[in-house]
Amino acid sequence: MNIGDVAERTGLPPKTIRYYEDIGLVTPLRSDNGYRRFRDSDMHKLAFLGRARALGFSIDDCRDLLALWEDQSRASGDVRRIAQGHLDAIEQKIEDLSAMRDTLRKLVTCCVGDDRPDCPILDDLARA
Amino acid sequence: MNIGDVAERTGLPPKTIRYYEDIGLVTPLRSDNGYRRFRDSDMHKLAFLGRARALGFSIDDCRDLLALWEDQSRASGDVRRIAQGHLDAIEQKIEDLSAMRDTLRKLVTCCVGDDRPDCPILDDLARA
DNA sequence: CATAGGGGTTCCAGTCACGGGAAGGTCAAG
């Protein structure tokens, strides 16, 4: 399979696939003409990566998850730890964003938003 | 005021303040020795920027907000539009993260996380 | 007077995970 086929099947852009090779996440073979030749195993790895990335795992986490996936004698506890850590980070981010949202909602609600210059949003930013 | 004083009073690191000068958000004066000399107005701008950034506004938004703040004949509607747009983006982000969180929670709950290799998390990533 | 320290300055490189675009090789169809 050439990169275009893999891109279509995994949903990953060719650029991303090349990047993943660059940083050593996959190592496709090469045809005589220099084109990358992907085995099924390469494609499955890339699909795995795509789904892990879609869940927000960092590339470093993905590397670890991939290694655990390949390792038949892994401990599922290691996988869980990574996932739990990521989950914690996401929950923290949601909290931070929710606080911003609440503040912004209040400000937006307070501001009449017409042609006049008086603006509680700017007032708040000017001295909170 | 030197950069250190401003950093302390605004809570912004000196590096960040220099960066903000670099991209034209503030233009402090210079002393004879080459040190930046910040007026009170500079410090207020920086404090304003710090609070806007803390609410998650992009630098570009901050630039616009700062200009509106300085413009006595602004329309508060312009400010509100920026804030509303940012609020929408934040809400979208929270939604995306919440979806990830829900999926991850399920997976983490399903995984026993012991020394055995069986792992629903990896199973899910391997073919969802 | 020398020096030690705690300021400040500039500039360069790195972060994260790619994306855009240039310049050029390869291949199948018309």
Next chain:
DNA sequence: CTTGACCTTCCCGTGACTGGAACCCCTATG
């Protein structure tokens, strides 16, 4: 033979800084 769709490598840009190197300035102390 040419067209067009692929593929290749390489380099730069993203956002908003952060770290570090190399160097200057100012004050206080031995």
